[in-house]
Amino acid sequence: MVTDSETLHHRRAQILLRNGRYFWWSTLLVSVACGVFQLFNDLPQIGQWSAGAVSMLALCALSTNVYCQRRLDAAPLWSPVPIVTLLISVNALLWAAIAQQGGLCLTLAIAEGGLASLFLYSHGRLVAITDGAIGLIPIPFLFQADDPLLIQVHLPLMALFSLAAALGHQLAMRNIRQELESQRLTQLLTENQSDLLNRFNQRTHDVEQINHRLSREVQLRKEVNQALTQSEAQLNLAMAASGLGFWDWDLLLHRVYHSDTAQFFGNSDTLNGKEFVLTDYVLPEDMPLVRKALKQHLRGxxxxxxxxxxxxxxxxxxxxxxxxxxxxxxxxxxxxxARMIGTRRDISQDMQLQEDLTLSSSLFNNSTEGVFMLDVQQRLRTCNRMFCQIFAQSQGDWVGQPLVQMIHTEQAQSISMQLGSQGHYRGEIIAIRGQNQPFPLSINLTAIRRADASLCHYLGICRDLSANQRTKNKSSDRTDFDSLTGLFNRDYFQRVLRQFQDHEHLLQDHYAVCVLNLDRFKSVNESFGVEIGDQLLKDLAARLNDFAEPIHQVARLSSDEFALIIEYQGNQDRLLTSLADLQVAITRPFLVTEHELIVTASIGVCIVKDGNVRQLLNHAIAAMNQARYQGGNNAQFFHQRLATQPVARMQMEKAMRSAITQNEFSVNYQPKLNLRTGRIDSVEALARWIHPENGLIDPQDFIPLAEETGLIAAIGEQVLNKACLDAAEWREQNLGEISISVNISGHQVRRDDLYDVVHNALCQSGLPAVYLELELTESMLMEDIHHAQEFLNRLRSLGVRLALDDFGTGYSSLSYLKRLPIDTLKIDKSFVAEARQGAPSPIVEAILAMADSLKLKVVAEGVETKEQLSYLERLGCDYAQGYLISHALPTAEVLTLIRHTNLDTLSQAGDSLH
Incomplete structure (x- = not known):
């Protein structure tokens, strides 16, 4: 059987031979063109000889490619890479000699480098050989010849090809690994098919046994019914106590026995021996329904x-x-x-209650004000139509949303805190609806309590004050300036953009409209207060306003969103330089009172063209949202695909909310190998989403959106609960002392109920707290170190352990690290990658030395080779985690791996344990 690693090598070899055929044919054509050019120009003889040699080499390589393909088909473990590397090396040296002549020869040599980047992406070192030889060897000759193509063409293009080749190689390797993983799962499903069939047969046999037992039980119940018939008096007493009546209808003799007609009909005819007729008491308008139900049942x-x-x-x-x-x-x-038996019940109170509920529902749904209900966690349970109209959302999109995310106002946090502490809130606020549309809202919230004074839910009533506000605004003069920053406001900026519609000559001057939004500005307000946030916006506005040409017309669109126009005169480099200067200016530290603040921005750019003058601001905002979605601190240009992305993201967000409600998220576990004992005694829980229609959704697709929408808190809570339940079940199966790690998102950290969520998960599962480890990142803790220290100490009081994830990629402040109650450091995989092929990593060694002095455990992420594993063992690292140990696996597979894996197995295996 071929291992995963060997299959990966075989697949890469297939891609190399397939694309190699196209590469050598392209090389042959380019070399012929070069030879023709040299033949008709007075060039040194070495140039003509090298072009001919390339042509011969290409023909030889094509024949060799056919041989290698046959050899690979016969022996899948055989590698053609050494042969291809030799041919590519010779080809690169020949083209480097050709490139020394400059002119068209240099251009064709650069084209050869581009062909290598295009066709040889599966093996990065082949591209590196070609681009390295062609890019580096001609430099001294071109420099000596003072050839201007060296700076203008050769170096930029070769650098671009090298970058594209590196990105293409990474993308190809990820796609190949995903394809192999899919094949592995298919093979595993096929192998387990017979086992599933046996289980199905066993379950069928069990069901038959159950049916047999049920048949016996039915027979027993008949005997019991006969015994109960003999004890009629006792039965009547029991029925009377429960409020039920009993009737027995003999359809052959047309006799009906009633246990207590007086209780239901106010008549004791049956007890007096008189004939009882139901139609004498049922209202005429209800009798057809009774007859219809009876006929349907008698007919079966x-x-x-x-x-x-x-x-x-x-x-x-x-x-x-x-x-x-x-x-x-x-x-x-x-x-x-022949016989029919049944019960009778007085439901007058139930029907009255149902009528009252119907009336209440009518009042609720037809109210002219928005009415809504919140649960004890201040999450929406239900709302009426007017509430949905006020916020321009459907009820399905709101259910389960926290109050602070529904009203979208800067006072949301204080409203929530006052409601929780005092039980009521009343006031007028500025809320957000639709596409960031602010509007005035009157809101009244009241806590509803049960008879024992415990909190039941919250009742909310709100009213849209937009009409009143518009009436007030009609009497006030319109201003063109923002009151906080002094910049132009959105209305003025839109009037400026309309000039592009009115004056066609402006379209010839090459303008760009930019929208920038501060990353994580909300955390500044939450950590330091609104006053500090407002001063930060003023200082930023002053910096933007100080820019000289080519930046014009700076305006503030909303809270932390600014817009500007750049005149770049068709010079793309000038535009990119302006954007880079803009980002540098924004990231310079701001000194606000005693606080030194560093912020970044997401920038969206829309080039002014003839066809988009009516959508300039919308397109720039769409590009800005794309920059935010990619992590912020970058600039993105608008392209037509972004016009459809908001719809797709809204659809995914809606599906994600439904998945949370339907509990569709599952948990996979990635093992961590204990390097001191050689056994797996810890796993990390990772969220997986299997969509009913689209199948498995890549976490890289839904996790960022969940972070942005705040749904990550609900997903994280589900993952935590399922992980604790699984870990507790493993302990009951006597699998050993297995700890479980769960990632905590920034949204969960900022919520006040994180302690309760963890405590409830431990109580419901019965898992001892010492076997639960919570992983947090440096960046989320450093946003507010004092708050982080408080809530971490509170979590530690539960008995859980705490780990700092992706250590080294954030602030890495050692002084803060001493203050935080951290048990474990997780070295980011980017630093572990430096230790490939046994090469040392100074950062890894420094982190291990520091952790040893602080008595902290260390987990190395991204371990993919045995050399890395040996290196970490020598340094005294505690745990290793990565593809060498195992991918993230479902529960059944990870349990099998835990039972059969130890350090000896790992040392005897190939390049992968799983």
Whole structure:
């Protein structure tokens, strides 16, 4: 059987030979063109000889490619890379000699480098050989010849090809690994098919046994019913105590026995021996429904007879609701019903309650004000139509959303805190709806409590004050300036953009419209207060306003969103330089009172063209949102695909909310190898989403969106609960002392209920807290170190362990590290990657030395080779985690791996344990 690593090598070899054929044919054509050019120009003889040699080499390589393909088909473990490397090396040296002549020869040599980047992406070192030889060897000759193409063409293009080749190689390797993983899972499913069939047969046998037992139980119940018939008096007492009546209808003799007619009909005819007729008491308008239900059951169309009807009590002006439920219990030899037994219940109070609920629902839904209900965690349970109209959202999109995310206002946090502490809130705020549309809102929130004074839910009533606000605004003069920063406001900026529609000559001057949004500005307000945030916006506005040409017309669109126009005169480099200067200016530290603040911005750029003058601002905002989605601190240009991305993201967000409600998120576990004992005694829980229609969703696609929308908190809570339940079940199966690590998102850290969420997960699962480890990143802790220290100490009081994830990629402040109650450091995989092929990594060694002095455990992420594993063992690292140990696996597979894996198995394996 071919291992995963060997299959990867085989697949890469196939891609190399397939693309190599195209590469050598392209090389042959380019070399012929070069030879023709040299033949008709007075060039040194070495140039003509090298072009001819390349042509011969290409023909030889094509023949060799056919041989290698046959050899690879016969022996999948054989590698053609050494042969191809030799041919590529010779080809690169020949083209480097050709490139020394400059002119078209240099251009064709650069084209050869581009062909290598295009076709040889599966093996990065082949591209590196070609681009390195062609890019580096001609430099001294071109420099000596003072050839201007060296700076203008040769160096930029070769650098671009090298970058494109590196990115293409990474993308190709990820796609190949994903394809191999899919094949592995398919093979695993095929191998387990017979086992599943056996289990199915066993389950079928078990079901048959259960059916047999049920048949016996039915027979036993018949015997019990006969015994109960003999104890009629006791049965009547029991039915009277439960409020139920009993009736037995003999359809052959047309006799009906009623246990207590006086209780339901106010008549004791049955007890007095008189004939009782139901139609004498049922209201005429309800009788057709009773007859219809009875006929349907007697014909076998329904499993049970069930009817609700009203009766008029004798000598009283009072009606009573009755519910009958019965079933045919005996049939004659012709299959016709012979006996029917059922119960009768007075449901007058239930029907009255249902009527009251209907009236309440009508008042709720038809109210002219927005009415909504929150649960004890201040998450929406239900709302009426007016509430949905006010916020321009459907009820399905709101259910489960926290209050602070629904109203979208700067006072949301204080409203939530006041509601939790005082039980009520009333006031007027500025909320956000739709596409960042602010509007005035009157809101009244009240806590509703049960009879024992415990909190039940919150009742909210709100009213849109936009009409009143518009009436007030009509009497005020319109201003063109923002009151906080002094910059132009959105209205003025839009009037400026309309000049592009009115004056066509402006389209010839090459302008660009930019929108920038500060990254994580909300955390500044939450950490330091609104006053500090406002001063930061003023200082930023002053910097933007100080820019000289080519930046014009700086305006503030909304809270932390600014817009400007850049005149770049068709010079793309000038535009890129302006954007780079803009980002440098923004990232310079701001000194606000005693605080030194460093912020970054996401920038969206839209080039002014003839076809988009009416959508300039919208397109720039769409590009800015794309920059935010890619992590912020970057600039993105608008392209047409971004116009459809908001719809796709809204659809994914809607599907994600439904998945949270339907509990569609599952958990996979990636093992961590204990390098001191050689066994797997810890795993990391990772969220997985299997969409009912689209299948497995890549975490890289939904995790950033979940972070942005705040849904990551609900997903993280589900993952935590499932992981704790699984870990507790493993302990019951005597699998050993297995700890479980769960990632905590920044949204969960900022919420006040994180302690309760963790405590509830431990209580519901029964997992001892010492076996739960919570992983947090440096960046989220350093946003507010004092708050981080408080809530980490509170979590530690539960008995759980804490780990600092991706250590070294954030602030890495050692003074803060001493203050935080951290148990484990996780070295980021980018630093572990430096230790490939046994090469030392100074950062890894420094982190291990520091952790040893602080008595902290260390986990190395991204371990993919045995050389890295040996290196970490020599340094005394505690745990290793990565593809060498195992990918993230479902519960059943990770348990199999835990049972059979130890350090000896790992040392005897190939390049992969799993």
């Amino acid at each position: 169309e329904t499993d049970y007879y069930q009817a609700r009807y009203r009766v008029q009590l004798p000598h009283k002006r009072q009606q009573r609701w009755i519910e009958d439920i019965g079933k045919v219990t005996e049939r004659n030899h012709l299959g016709r019903p």
